[in-house]
Amino acid sequence: MKSVFRVAAATIALALFAAPAMAAEKVHWKLAMSWSSTLTPFVNAPNSVAKMVEEMSGGNFTIRVEGAEKHKAPLGVLDMTKGGQYEMGHSASYYWKGKDISTVFYCTVPFGMNADEQYGWFYHGGGMELMAKTYDKFGVMNFPGGNTGVQMGGWFQKEINSLEDLKGLKMRIPGMAGEVFAKLGVNVTNIPPGELYTSLDRGTIDALEWVGPAMDIKMGFHKIAPYYYTGWHEPATELQFLVNKKAYDKLPAEYKTMLVTAMKAATADMFIDNFAGSAEAWSQMQTEFPNIKVKTFPKEVLKVMKKASDELMNEYAASDPVFKEVMDSQLAYAKKARAWTNISEYNYIQTLQELAE
């Protein structure tokens, strides 16, 4: 009896006073990503969350991050999180537009807000509340999960000088942007990422859109297409952390805050990773391929694209009151936010551009 008590006393001392600082509930989660484990900087966000919560909990709360190469269901991430096979997912909200069209607003929409403005809307313009409402029916919670900033409009073999040049053009461009381009007569196709380079190189397609320099450079498009168009279609692509609601509710209060805090920190980090990666990659592309020409679509073309985009959005709004509610909320917020962007961030860069002339 005496020796048992000694062991017990020693354990109490260990648990309450000595290192490790915490004796905590063991929680082991799994997270499914819509991308392969090598797709940086997207994967940085979930990997970083896993690392942070593990460290903060002294190894007691762990999250195993699995890429699409393992679970084989890149577009099954919402369902798998909903079903509880995975407690978490890392994906992009616009992948679920077939389930609920209003999900696109929690990712990005053509001619929409930039990242600063969109975060303003999420946290101070009612966005988080609307997002919770949209996702509640899936039994999952949704949190911002990193952002690409303004995506480039894509790589083109030929210059686009008029609407005529878009007619019949074969282009890989998914989502709402593809729907807009289709309205303008573009022959929109979808091609698996692994076949994109060959398709562009062999002329199976005339143009394609990917992300931006940081991610495009690994695909090699800059070696085979001379025109790099500026963006209009995905001005602030927000990735997402999906969390199974029941699993979250079961977490100790400490782990809940660890998870939410880590997601916020990782989200901010991923935006910077991508910004810095694009700055670096763009510099490298220009050095190695000095003939790449950055182009913006002509105003005439952009006007028709904007009109087509507005029509498309209004069509969805007419048939879906939730879509309309979120759209109206974003449009009202964007108006205020853009007025501020115009006289602050935008005006500043403009001032420096003019000084450099």
Added chain:
Amino acid sequence: MKSVFRVAAATIALALFAAPAMAAEKVHWKLAMSWSSTLTPFVNAPNSVAKMVEEMSGGNFTIRVEGAEKHKAPLGVLDMTKGGQYEMGHSASYYWKGKDISTVFYCTVPFGMNADEQYGWFYHGGGMELMAKTYDKFGVMNFPGGNTGVQMGGWFQKEINSLEDLKGLKMRIPGMAGEVFAKLGVNVTNIPPGELYTSLDRGTIDALEWVGPAMDIKMGFHKIAPYYYTGWHEPATELQFLVNKKAYDKLPAEYKTMLVTAMKAATADMFIDNFAGSAEAWSQMQTEFPNIKVKTFPKEVLKVMKKASDELMNEYAASDPVFKEVMDSQLAYAKKARAWTNISEYNYIQTLQELAE
């Protein structure tokens, strides 16, 4: 003996298996801010860090946040963190330029990088390493602590149409920007914040610079000065978390990650708080005072300001090799980062402005 053992066994069970999830080392810190406790959104960052670490540690790691109204030493925050009276501080790095001129680069400099670019430099351009080197001699660690984005150039009673209009103008504008303006013949003064409104109203000064709409609106300047100039002087004012190195080293590993993660999350939040607050306040100012005119200094004036700023920076660089090292690092990074900003964030807003014309 038997009853003692029962108590011991119960305690073990409580510590290892039941709620609360953690039994952790008690750590109680204090943080001194350079501002009063009411100065939102600056104070949001440290308050939020304190809340997050307390929740994550189950109340075991607490940080008491104290405003300048309590410790009475707004510009003593670095010394008090160094000396250990406070384990942490929340301030702005350019306040310490009298101790080490290179500290300005970890806050903001005239005509410098915007927030995205500066975070790129901190995390991917060697900024964090240079910052650690600068602050190591004080025995403190320095972390980003929130950002105001591009600050407005200030409120003016008269329009500035030429360099002549600046000569003899009495203006409150501190720091490097004040030094630049002084070179242009501005009569630069410093006035305590509490006296600014009256000074501008009574004509003791002709102009003043504060922050941006979110913070300016509470000062009321928009009611008494018709011209609101766009910014050039503080394009990305980064606040700072100072942490006493010895205190940090003594933290359990879990608390270290909690603190660093919370600081990152709070830093991102504060930027958004300020962006959203400015969007809201600017909308309100325009509604209530429709005659406010937003102006950008004429190109002729900006050119001379830029030249004066470059001269000032080069003078510091000539006499301080560390200043030169950090300046060169920022200039090289800014070149790459700005090339990317120009074709992404900037081009996008420009495209939408042109479409709206």
